[in-house]
Amino acid sequence: MSSYLDMELLRFTTAGSVDDGKSTLIGRLLFDSKSIFEDQMDQVKKTSQKRGLDHTELALLTDGLRDEREQGITIDVAYRYFATPKRKFIIADTPGHIQYTRNMVTGASTANLAVILVDARNGVMEQTCRHSIIASLLQIPHVVVCVNKMDLVDYSEEAFDKVVEEYEAFAAKLDVKDIRFVPISALHGDNVVNRSKNMDWYEGPTLLNTLETIHIGSDENHIDCRFPVQTVIRPHSDEFHDYRGYAGRIAGGVYKPGDEVTVLPSGFQSKIKEITTFDGALEEAFAPMSVTLTLEDDIDVSRGDMIVRTNNQPDMEQDVEFMMCWLHNEPPRPRAKYIVRQTTNEARAMIKDIQYKMDINTLHRIEDDKSIEMNDIARVKIRTTKPLLTDPYRRNRHTGSLILIDEATNDTVAAGMII
Numbered sequence: 001m002s003s004y005l006d007m008e009l010l011r012f013t014t015a016g017s018v019d020d021g022k023s024t025l026i027g028r029l030l031f032d033s034k035s036i037f038e039d040q041m042d043q044v045k046k047t048s049q050k051r052g053l054d055h056t057e058l059a060l061l062t063d064g065l066r067d068e069r070e071q072g073i074t075i076d077v078a079y080r081y082f083a084t085p086k087r088k089f090i091i092a093d094t095p096g097h098i099q100y101t102r103n104m105v106t107g108a109s110t111a112n113l114a115v116i117l118v119d120a121r122n123g124v125m126e127q128t129c130r131h132s133i134i135a136s137l138l139q140i141p142h143v144v145v146c147v148n149k150m151d152l153v154d155y156s157e158e159a160f161d162k163v164v165e166e167y168e169a170f171a172a173k174l175d176v177k178d179i180r181f182v183p184i185s186a187l188h189g190d191n192v193v194n195r196s197k198n199m200d201w202y203e204g205p206t207l208l209n210t211l212e213t214i215h216i217g218s219d220e221n222h223i224d225c226r227f228p229v230q231t232v233i234r235p236h237s238d239e240f241h242d243y244r245g246y247a248g249r250i251a252g253g254v255y256k257p258g259d260e261v262t263v264l265p266s267g268f269q270s271k272i273k274e275i276t277t278f279d280g281a282l283e284e285a286f287a288p289m290s291v292t293l294t295l296e297d298d299i300d301v302s303r304g305d306m307i308v309r310t311n312n313q314p315d316m317e318q319d320v321e322f323m324m325c326w327l328h329n330e331p332p333r334p335r336a337k338y339i340v341r342q343t344t345n346e347a348r349a350m351i352k353d354i355q356y357k358m359d360i361n362t363l364h365r366i367e368d369d370k371s372i373e374m375n376d377i378a379r380v381k382i383r384t385t386k387p388l389l390t391d392p393y394r395r396n397r398h399t400g401s402l403i404l405i406d407e408a409t410n411d412t413v414a415a416g417m418i419i
């Protein structure tokens with residue numbers, strides 16, 4: 001059996017309209033998969049009784065520690081961790097209101113999968129659309145639509161099919177490759193961890209089963225070799241005085257000793273001599289492994305450079321266009337200078353043009369209003385002081401993303417997906 005540390009990690013986000021049952025679902029997942037401890041459960045039972053409820057409110061498991069629960073609304077991104085014998089999971093639980101778009105973008109930026117909850121009685125709502133648009137914008141590879149509260153529609157197949165149909169019609173406009181649907185009752189536990197006895201007509205897997213088995217290995221780009229150099233390792237000892245290693249995390253592709261590579265931006269060419277990790281030398285390495293490379297030739301390489309295959313290179317540009325989510329409560333200042341951080345590279349940048357804002361509920365362009373506020377999504381163009389080595393975000397989420405930092409305050413003000 002694989003060790004706990006080696007187990008594959010799946011990161012997913014949860015989103016839904018208010019009261020669709022997000023907290024109940026997470027509680028149910030943790031509870032039925034036995035990922036919570038007895039003492040926590042006792043506490044939840046007691047609190048439920050104190051509040052005069054006749055059932056144990058599983059939402060308290062996930063919300064119990066949040067004081068904003070007292071105001072009945074979830075803000076901020078809460079990361080939760082659980083594991084089953086098959087996989088480890090990190091849940092980014094993000095609030096659904098439009099003023100928390102930035103939280104959603106933050107929570108979703110590294111996710112493999114998005115769980116989108118829909119109340120079976122209400123069907124697809126504005127928030128369902130917005131969350132799905134964000135999932136598509138951030139290229140989350142898998143979306144699982146949980147049609148919840150099936151108990152309130154008599155576990156009816158027609159009710160489920162109606163939501164599926166409605167969602168599919170809307171999702172046709174989006175760029176999501178893998179969409180699945182699971183009819184559930186988070187409250188009663190149907191099809192969350194345990195198969196429902198109330199929905200014989202549903203033959204697909206339960207939600208947990210989907211989370212445990214969905215194939216995420218090929219979510220990484222294994223075609224375009226991209227190795228952003230994080231650190232140059234040059235031991236200061238006579239014994240190793242010739243050694244120069246380049247450490248970093250592979251952002252795309254498969255590397256092997258002997259591969260012909262080019263170092264960007266300099267353009268120097270060489271061959272990979274050796275690939276090593278903590279455990280020794282490797283025959284091959286691929287995204288998202290962290291490795292150290294050595295090259296046959298002694299060439300000048302520094303942090304922020306990228307080692308790529310000679311016949312497959314990224315874009316190298318100073319004018320970069322991307323979809324930007326503005327994260328900060330102060331709007332961009334005219335002519336302000338920002339630091340752009342992209343892979344391990346850093347440059348200074350100025351926003352040159354705001355092309356249009358996007359209505360995040362409908363995907364429509366807003367052409368007549370270009371004022372940017374917190375949570376806005378806009379297509380922008382920046383000019384950087386030195387070339388960035390990029391791929392379209394669609395092609396590679398690592399080399400295709402960037403953040404902007406305000407030079408004066410050091411605050412991260414925007415996240416971007418390169419077009």
Ligand SMILES: Nc1nc2c(ncn2[C@@H]2O[C@H](COP(=O)(O)OP(=O)(O)OP(=O)(O)O)[C@@H](O)[C@H]2O)c(=O)[nH]1
Pocket residue numbers: 016017018019020021022023024025059072073074096148149150151152184185186187188
């Ligand atoms: N009948 C029924 N009720 C449910 C189901 N799932 C959740 N509920 C109830 O719906 C209400 C809202 O559930 P929550 O889990 O708090 O909803 P939420 O989406 O997390 O809400 P916020 O945290 O405020 O965004 C609670 O009273 C739950 O008990 C379900 O499958 N069936």
